[in-house]
Amino acid sequence: MIINFINGGVCAPKGFKASGIHCGIRKNQTKKDLALIVSENICSAAAVYTQNLVKGAPIHVTKENISDGKAQCFICNSGNANTCNANGIEIAEGMCSLVEQFTGIDAKNVIVASTGVIGQPLSLAPIAAGMDELVSLLGDKDENSDAAARSIMTTDTVKKEVAVSFEINGVQCRMGGISKGSGMIHPNMATMLAFITTDAAISPQMLQKAIKEDVSDTFNMLSIDGDTSTNDMLSVLANGMAGNEEISAEGVAFEAFKKALNAVTGRLCRMMAKDGEGATKLLECKTVGAKDKLTAKTVAKSVVCSTLLKAAIFGSDANWGRVLCAIGYSGADLDINKIDVSFLSAAGTVNVCKNGSGVDFSEEIAKKVLSEDEITVFVNLNSGDHEAVAWGCDLTYDYVKINGDYRT
Amino acid sequence: MIINFINGGVCAPKGFKASGIHCGIRKNQTKKDLALIVSENICSAAAVYTQNLVKGAPIHVTKENISDGKAQCFICNSGNANTCNANGIEIAEGMCSLVEQFTGIDAKNVIVASTGVIGQPLSLAPIAAGMDELVSLLGDKDENSDAAARSIMTTDTVKKEVAVSFEINGVQCRMGGISKGSGMIHPNMATMLAFITTDAAISPQMLQKAIKEDVSDTFNMLSIDGDTSTNDMLSVLANGMAGNEEISAEGVAFEAFKKALNAVTGRLCRMMAKDGEGATKLLECKTVGAKDKLTAKTVAKSVVCSTLLKAAIFGSDANWGRVLCAIGYSGADLDINKIDVSFLSAAGTVNVCKNGSGVDFSEEIAKKVLSEDEITVFVNLNSGDHEAVAWGCDLTYDYVKINGDYRT
Numbered sequence: 119m120i121i122n123f124i125n126g127g128v129c130a131p132k133g134f135k136a137s138g139i140h141c142g143i144r145k146n147q148t149k150k151d152l153a154l155i156v157s158e159n160i161c162s163a164a165a166v167y168t169q170n171l172v173k174g175a176p177i178h179v180t181k182e183n184i185s186d187g188k189a190q191c192f193i194c195n196s197g198n199a200n201t202c203n204a205n206g207i208e209i210a211e212g213m214c215s216l217v218e219q220f221t222g223i224d225a226k227n228v229i230v231a232s233t234g235v236i237g238q239p240l241s242l243a244p245i246a247a248g249m250d251e252l253v254s255l256l257g258d259k260d261e262n263s264d265a266a267a268r269s270i271m272t273t274d275t276v277k278k279e280v281a282v283s284f285e286i287n288g289v290q291c292r293m294g295g296i297s298k299g300s301g302m303i304h305p306n307m308a309t310m311l312a313f314i315t316t317d318a319a320i321s322p323q324m325l326q327k328a329i330k331e332d333v334s335d336t337f338n339m340l341s342i343d344g345d346t347s348t349n350d351m352l353s354v355l356a357n358g359m360a361g362n363e364e365i366s367a368e369g370v371a372f373e374a375f376k377k378a379l380n381a382v383t384g385r386l387c388r389m390m391a392k393d394g395e396g397a398t399k400l401l402e403c404k405t406v407g408a409k410d411k412l413t414a415k416t417v418a419k420s421v422v423c424s425t426l427l428k429a430a431i432f433g434s435d436a437n438w439g440r441v442l443c444a445i446g447y448s449g450a451d452l453d454i455n456k457i458d459v460s461f462l463s464a465a466g467t468v469n470v471c472k473n474g475s476g477v478d479f480s481e482e483i484a485k486k487v488l489s490e491d492e493i494t495v496f497v498n499l500n501s502g503d504h505e506a507v508a509w510g511c512d513l514t515y516d517y518v519k520i521n522g523d524y525r526t
Numbered sequence: 527m528i529i530n531f532i533n534g535g536v537c538a539p540k541g542f543k544a545s546g547i548h549c550g551i552r553k554n555q556t557k558k559d560l561a562l563i564v565s566e567n568i569c570s571a572a573a574v575y576t577q578n579l580v581k582g583a584p585i586h587v588t589k590e591n592i593s594d595g596k597a598q599c600f601i602c603n604s605g606n607a608n609t610c611n612a613n614g615i616e617i618a619e620g621m622c623s624l625v626e627q628f629t630g631i632d633a634k635n636v637i638v639a640s641t642g643v644i645g646q647p648l649s650l651a652p653i654a655a656g657m658d659e660l661v662s663l664l665g666d667k668d669e670n671s672d673a674a675a676r677s678i679m680t681t682d683t684v685k686k687e688v689a690v691s692f693e694i695n696g697v698q699c700r701m702g703g704i705s706k707g708s709g710m711i712h713p714n715m716a717t718m719l720a721f722i723t724t725d726a727a728i729s730p731q732m733l734q735k736a737i738k739e740d741v742s743d744t745f746n747m748l749s750i751d752g753d754t755s756t757n758d759m760l761s762v763l764a765n766g767m768a769g770n771e772e773i774s775a776e777g778v779a780f781e782a783f784k785k786a787l788n789a790v791t792g793r794l795c796r797m798m799a800k801d802g803e804g805a806t807k808l809l810e811c812k813t814v815g816a817k818d819k820l821t822a823k824t825v826a827k828s829v830v831c832s833t834l835l836k837a838a839i840f841g842s843d844a845n846w847g848r849v850l851c852a853i854g855y856s857g858a859d860l861d862i863n864k865i866d867v868s869f870l871s872a873a874g875t876v877n878v879c880k881n882g883s884g885v886d887f888s889e890e891i892a893k894k895v896l897s898e899d900e901i902t903v904f905v906n907l908n909s910g911d912h913e914a915v916a917w918g919c920d921l922t923y924d925y926v927k928i929n930g931d932y933r934t
Contacts, residue, residue, distance in 0.1 A: 172854030172862050172882075202850060204883050236847035237884035348851055425833070426929055433930030439644035442610060443756055446580030454579050474580075475612050476645035513930070515923050521834055522841030522921070 119374050121284045121381045127263035130281035130294040131317035132359040133158040136262040137255035138269030141248030143240070144197035152245060153269035154217070154252050155313060156191040157357040160227060162319075163189035164326035165353035166333050174199050174349035175206025176230045179214065183226050187322025189355060190227040192313045193217050194270050196298075198240040200232040201348045205239065212242045220249040229353050231311050233272055233298060236348065267296040270311055273520060274299050278389040284378040286371045289362035291318040295382045297352075299390035310337065312352040312386055318375055319358030320365040328376050329354055336383040339415065339508040340391055341423045352383070391509035392492070396516030400492040401431050403508045407499040413450045414499075414506035420448030421495055422510030431493055432512035436461055436484035438470035441495055456500040463490035527782050529692045529789045535671030538689035538702040539725035540767040541566040544670040545663035546677030549656030551648070552605035560653060561677035562625070562660050563721060564599040565765040568635060570727075571597035572734035573761035574741050582607050582757035583614025584638045587622065591634050595730025597763060598635040600721045601625050602678050604706075608640040608648040609756045620650045628657040637761050639719050641680055641706060644756065675704040678719055681928065682707050686797040692786040694779045697770035699726040703790045705760075707798035718745065720760040720794055726783055727766030728773040736784050737762055744791040747823065747916040748799055749831045760791070799917035800900070804924030808900040809839050811916045815907040821858045822907075822914035828856030829903055830918030839901055840920035844869055844892035846878035849903055864908040871898035 128136050136155040144151040163184040167177050183189060193213055200206050210232070214225040232240065256262070267277040281294035297312035320328070329352060337352055358364065365371045392400035403421040408414035421427065424444035430437035438459050446454060459471035461484065468484045469477060487493075536544050544563040552559040571592040575585050591597060601621055608614050618640070622633040640648065664670070675685040689702035705720035728736070737760060745760055766772065773779045800808035811829040816822035829835065832852035838845035846867050854862060867879035869892065876892045877885060895901075 170851065170854040171860070172850050202847060202879075202883050236851075237879070348847075348854060429926050429929035432926065435930065439610060439756075442580050443578060443644075446578040446756060452579070471610075471645070475610050513926055515926050518837050518840065518921055518923050518926060521837035522843065 119284065119377055121282050121378055124281050124283050126260040126281045127267055127279035127294045127296050128155050128313060128315045129258045129260065129263040131292040131315045133317060133357045134315045135256040135258045136266040137252050137257065138265035139248055139252050139255065142244035143195050150265065150269035151195055151197045152248055152252055153194045153266040154191065154256065155266055155315065156221060156223065156256060157355055159357055160188050160190045161355040161357040162187060162322040162325045163229065163353065163355055164322060164329050165229065165351055166329055168348060168350035170348050172202065172348045174201035174232055175203065176200055176210040176232045177349065177351060178207060179210040180229050180231065180351065180353070183214065183228055188227060189229050190223045191217060192229045192231065192353065192355070194231040194311060194313070195245065196270050196272055197234040198232060198238060199234050199236045199349050200240040202237040203239050209240050209242060213245060216246055216249050220253045231349070231351055233270065233311055233349055263294065263296065270296065270298045272298060273395070274393055276393050278386050280382050280385045282378055282381050284374060286318055286362040286365070286374050289360055291316065291360040291362060293318065293378050293382050295386055297386045297390060299393045310350045310390065312337070314354040314382060316354065316356045317358065317360040318356055319360065319362050320356045320375060324365050324367070324372060325354060325356055328372070328379055332376060332379050332383055336380065336387050339419060339506070340387045341419065341510050387509050391511050394511035396514040396520055397511030398491065398514055399431055399512045401428065401510045401512055402493065403495045403497065404505070405497045405499065406505045407501055408504040408506070409502035411504045411506065413452060414504045416448050416450040417445050417497060417499065418506045418508035420444045421497065422508045425513060428510065428513035431488065432514050434485050434488035436468060436470055436479070436488060438476070441497070442471060442474065445497065452499055452501060458498040458500065460496040461487050462494040462496050463487045463492060465490050527692065527785055529690050529786055532689045532691050534668040534689045534702060535675055535687035535704050536563050536702045536721060536723045537666045537668065537671040539700040539723045541725060541765045542723045543664040543666045544674040545660055545665065546673035547656055547660050547663065550652035551603050558673065558677035559603055559605045560656055560660055561602045561674040562599065562664065563674055563723065564629060564631065564664060565763055567765055568596050568598050569763040569765040570595060570730040570733045571637065571761065571763055572730060572737050573637065573759055574737055576756060576758035578756050580610065580756045582609035582640055583611065584608055584618040584640045585757065585759060586615060587618040588637050588639065588759065588761070591622065591636055596635060597637050598631045599625060600637045600639065600761065600763070602639040602719060603653065604678050604680055605642040606640060606646060606648040607642050607644045607757050610645040611647050613647065617648050617650060621653060624654055624657050628661045639757070639759055641678065641719055641757055671702065671704065678704065678706045680706060681803070682801055684801050686794050688790050688793045690786055690789050692782060694726055694770040694773070694782050697768055699724065699768040699770060701726065701786050701790050703794055705794045705798060707801045718758045718798065720745070722762040722790060724762065724764045725766065725768040726764055727768065727770050728764045728783060732773050732775070732780060733762060733764055736780070736787055740784060740787050740791055744788065744795050747827060747914070748795045749827065749918050795917050799919050802919035804922040804928055805919030806899065806922055807839055807920045809836065809918045809920055810900070810902045811905060812902055812913070813905045813907065814913045815909055816912040816914070817910035819912045819914065821860060822912045824856050824858040825853050825905060825907065826914045826916035828852045829905065830916045833921060836918065836921035839896065840922050842893050842896035844876060844878055844887070844896060846884070849905070850879060850882065853905065860907055860909060866906040866908065868904040869895050870902040870904050871895045871900060873898050
């Protein structure tokens with residue numbers, strides 16, 4: 119099955135319009151802070167949420183709104199996470215009501231999200247004031263998705279947007295997504311948000327099953343700083359306008375849909391990791407030769423989460439001992455004496471560890487390999503044929519600066 | 527029961543001598559790199575080790591040597607962890623043989639440890655060459671413990687040394703300890719090592735029980751960067767020269783011993799946390815009102831491990847949302863809506879969160895409180911009467927610098 123990456127984002131699929139504006143939640147006038155994405159018709163809807171016991175109010179409202187597996191639009195503000203506020207639910211529901219008032223879409227069919235400052239009351243006033251403009255700017259062009267993608271950014275330095283075309287039973291379908299990475303504008307919490315649209319027809323149950331399975335290999339394998347946010351949410355709207363027969367069970371069509379979903383989410387994960395707080399490099403860990411999938415994933419995740427390794431990667435330092443250390447404390451059941459480790463990048467490959475012990479390597483080549491901006495730590499456990507990939511980034515001065523800044 | 531902190535360290539208890547020299551493992555001539563601590567007689571010995579699957583060779587040798595519950599001395603080098611080396615066991619056993627050769631102490635009664643570079647062969651030559659001087663300098667004065675304490679330092683900026691006197695059934699006993707914190711001289715791994723001596727009489731079984739129970743509340747509640755090292759070891763020698771009746775069962779005497787042990791280990795933990803890699807501040811989390819001990823410990827540990835909070839503390843930023851976030855993802859089963867959070871220091875107290883929501887507080891006072899070099903995050907779960915304390919440090923530019931440096 120062929121998946122083609124195409125231009126645009128959430129407006130690439132048929133029947134979706136988007137817009138984004140600055141309504142005044144964020145002080146910086148040049149930063150958009152309110153996004154709206156709507157479908158012409160009611161869609162199959164599904165979402166996965168943060169596992170943090172502390173959950174943003176919008177998450178509770180969204181869960182309720184899509185409990186019937188249906189929704190028609192996304193609304194998301196940046197600059198305030200609407201979390202740990204006494205009136206959070208009321209505000210989140212208020213945002214949904216505003217959507218109904220200005221678009222006619224039932225408030226119960228709205229997926230609502232917020233990202234930004236935590237523990238500070240969110241006022242509906244700027245949102246209400248901005249709705250007219252937000253709705254008037256709705257469009258299905260690439261620039262409309264671009265505006266929405268930029269409106270959900272916090273300290274992201276680049277927008278995260280991707281779109282693909284694929285076939286289901288010979289019917290051309292499209293899927294697009296936007297997301298935001300971990301940014302901390304004082305004093306908020308890193309939040310990961312991803313909104314995906316598709317014109318493929320799929321039942322709510324199968325859509326939920328698809329994203330639940332996908333997330334375990336994509337977003338749940340991504341870590342910037344190990345802090346699970348309070349507002350994380352990945353949600354999908356499938357409006358069926360591509361005209362394929364609705365996917366209502368497992369099979370070839372469902373697998374095709376999952377492959378397209380994975381192409382979108384995997385790309386978004388890499389974008390988010392590379393643009394992690396203060397990051398200068400993407401840190402990817404590919405684990406192969408694992409006895410089972412869980413072992414492969416546990417090892418890969420532990421490696422990209424190692425604070426010591428992240429700092430070493432920033433310094434282009436082939437500190438493979440830190441890789442072995444992270445594998446050793448990962449909790450995975452494995453034989454350390456079978457482990458081989460290599461560092462890979464566009465500049466080449468350097469083998470640093472064989473059978474759990476160091477091997478001689480050229481410092482010069484190692485430094486060249488690790489000076490690239492996309493580094494892969496390749497770990498072979500030599501104990502089976504299962505694989506996994508995890509994504510992270512280096513730990514830099516800017517990470518400390520951005521997150522250690524005084525309130526100003 | 528009264529515990530008095532007294533001068534000195536491992537030589538404070540009767541019958542212990544120590545020394546430390548520069549033998550040449552470390553290139554820097556001004557840095558000592560070899561320590562020896564011996565008892566006049568054979569002692570009850572016990573130790574706890576890293577849980578990392580990757581273990582330094584000295585740990586395997588020490589486990590074997592004290593499997594009979596007996597030992598008479600510690601030898602430890604810095605500058606090379608003797609980990610992930612093909613001939614590691616041979617080298618570690620060689621260090622024990624050198625001790626026997628130069629002191630007459632049975633090689634099987636030696637507790638051996640190494641800290642420093644990982645994955646680089648360790649040569650016995652400099653150690654062999656230094657043994658004469660090392661043994662000739664053995665003494666029971668404070669300066670001898672000082673020399674040993676300095677010989678196990680890597681990038682620690684201050685030595686960690688403590689001693690206490692206490693009574694068991696009216697008999698005066700003493701206990702002393704030295705330890706090293708997490709330092710990364712390229713390209714090694716942070717290692718935590720602690721050596722404790724006491725002249726109290728206690729059976730090997732009860733000694734092991736005492737440190738196993740103590741560690742769960744002390745060293746296991748300490749985190750600098752979340753990376754569990756390959757060489758961590760806490761070991762104790764009890765030579766019985768105080769003359770108390772040997773502690774061979776639970777009871778008042780055992781409790782007294784444990785209190786003294788906790789005074790020594792707790793102090794060492796605070797010292798290590800405050801001198802964490804690049805740290806400018808001690809970050810302590812005190813959890814109270816937990817429904818059980820595990821919940822209290824899980825919450826406290828999660829808070830001091832939060833990368834986001836550690837950076838905020840560096841910036842003297844009262845970012846309490848990050849505290850709630852860390853509690854939320856800690857895995858502890860609790861009611862977020864009952865949580866109160868305050869920041870404490872020598873400069874005062876500031877309450878930032880009540881019943882899981884933010885409360886107004888003075889930015890000015892908060893900044894003053896968090897500008898101190900010892901910060902306590904006080905968390906009340908209001909759900910019971912169990913407590914716990916965890917220790918960590920702030921995340922600073924220097925942490926990144928020290929661990930991101932190129933090899934030079």
